[in-house]
Amino acid sequence: xxxxxxxxxxxxxxxxxxxxxxxxxxxxxxxxxxxxxxxxxxxxxxxxxxxxxxxxxxxxxxxxxxxxxxxxxxxxxxxxxxxxxxxxxxxxxxxxxxxxxxxxxxxxxxxxxxxxxxxxxxxxxxxxxxxxxxxxxxxxxxxxxxxxxxxxxxxxxxxxxxxxxxxxxxxxxxxxxxxxxxxxxxxxxxxxxxxxxxxxxxxxxxxxxxxxxxxxxxxxxxxxxxxxxxxxxxxxxxxxxxxxxxxxxxxxxxxxxxxxxxxxxxxxxxxxxxxxxxxxxxxxxxxxxxxxxxxxxxxxxxxxxxxxxxxxxxxxxxxxxxxxxxxxxxxxxxxxxxxxxxxxxxxxxxxxxxxxxxxxxxxxxxxxxxxxxxxxxxxxxxxx
Numbered sequence: 356x357x358x359x360x361x362x363x364x365x366x367x368x369x370x371x372x373x374x375x376x377x378x379x380x381x382x383x384x385x386x387x388x389x390x391x392x393x394x395x396x397x398x399x400x401x402x403x404x405x406x407x408x409x410x411x412x413x414x415x416x417x418x419x420x421x422x423x424x425x426x427x428x429x430x431x432x433x434x435x436x437x438x439x440x441x442x443x444x445x446x447x448x449x450x451x452x453x454x455x456x457x458x459x460x461x462x463x464x465x466x467x468x469x470x471x472x473x474x475x476x477x478x479x480x481x482x483x484x485x486x487x488x489x490x491x492x493x494x495x496x497x498x499x500x501x502x503x504x505x506x507x508x509x510x511x512x513x514x515x516x517x518x519x520x521x522x523x524x525x526x527x528x529x530x531x532x533x534x535x536x537x538x539x540x541x542x543x544x545x546x547x548x549x550x551x552x553x554x555x556x557x558x559x560x561x562x563x564x565x566x567x568x569x570x571x572x573x574x575x576x577x578x579x580x581x582x583x584x585x586x587x588x589x590x591x592x593x594x595x596x597x598x599x600x601x602x603x604x605x606x607x608x609x610x611x612x613x614x615x616x617x618x619x620x621x622x623x624x625x626x627x628x629x630x631x632x633x634x635x636x637x638x639x640x641x642x643x644x645x646x647x648x649x650x651x652x653x654x655x656x657x658x659x660x661x662x663x664x665x666x667x668x669x670x671x672x673x674x675x676x677x678x679x680x681x682x683x684x685x686x687x688x689x690x691x692x693x694x695x696x697x698x699x700x701x702x703x704x705x706x707x708x709x710x711x712x713x714x715x716x717x718x719x720x721x722x723x724x725x726x727x728x729x730x731x732x733x734x735x736x737x738x739x
Contacts, residue, residue, distance in 0.1 A: 364394045393552040414705035415511050419471035426478040445487030446480040451496045458503045463664040465699035470507050494530035505543040509550050512707040518547035535580045538564050539622045542587045554595045561588035579621035582611035586634040593641035601638045625667050629659035633671040640674050645681025669699035673709045689728050704735040713737040
């Protein structure tokens with residue numbers, strides 16, 4: 356890719372690209388780095404030349420990631436026929452359901468270390484059980500295990516694993532006969548696509564599934580999943596710079612949320628008026644409108660935020676911190692990150708986006724970063 360072509364794709368001048376490549380000027384805001392990553396189809400750690408560190412006490416460590424990968428590599432039919440445990444009794448579905456419910460609870464609490472330790476065995480048991488029973492319920496349990504894998508891996512920067520797990524979960528969800536479960540699997544694939552820079556594909560997938568759901572919107576569960584697809588499409592639209600499209604989708608999702616009423620957690624979507632508000636903030640941050648994102652966050656009722664699960668609330672605060680950072684208000688960004696860390700430490704110390712925000716604050720702190728920022732950077736493994 357020539358410098359001119361690259362400059363055209365990121366909306367900058369050729370001289371700007373030359374100066375950044377020569378090291379005579381900074382690329383600036385985190386949103387600019389995200390755009391560069393999307394155009395080059397690489398992850399942020401590759402762009403900045405190092406892998407982001409993990410707090411192995413709270414995040415997935417390398418051994419846990421490899422164990423999950425190994426479980427995903429055990430193709431169900433082959434493992435059941437040729438595996439060393441082929442003759443063993445398959446796991447009971449009631450026990451598996453309890454294990455999957457535990458994983459959802461751990462994920463909602465942002466306890467990713469617990470998720471990482473338990474996932475490999477749950478995936479393996481779910482695969483064996485589905486081969487043995489071949490029932491809609493065994494398909495549902497295994498599909499949910501794959502969805503948890505996809506969400507956890509994406510959040511912690513294992514994007515290829517998130518894509519594989521999400522993709523693996525869709526045909527299994529279809530075997531369950533539950534179209535809403537299939538739809539939630541699709542938006543997890545879309546999230547993985549978005550994470551690896553396949554923005555248009557993520558946008559198209561979310562809207563395609565939403566269109567298929569729309570004719571059958573009869574109750575809170577259908578409305579919640581449909582509204583979630585719209586919100587995910589809105590974030591993807593914002594990522595590709597479609598300001599109007601993102602705002603229209605958020606507006607449509609708000610209308611759906613009004614039909615649902617209060618915030619619910621149908622199919623683990625946490626959909627409702629509050630969740631629409633926090634996705635509006637996310638979309639504005641993706642558009643680079645940090646000040647507007649912070650102002651939008653202030654409009655979300657505090658009682659509603661207090662009802663959110665830890666993972667969702669801390670995720671929202673990280674977005675607000677990104678908004679403050681884009682707005683040039685580093686002190687507010689730091690205070691918001693520290694608040695998020697209180698709710699869910701792993702959400703700040705493990706997520707690549709949060710770590711990248713901390714790194715950005717470090718680099719822009721002149722003449723020296725404040726003590727609280729340096730300490731947070733140490734806990735998150737971030738470096739200037």
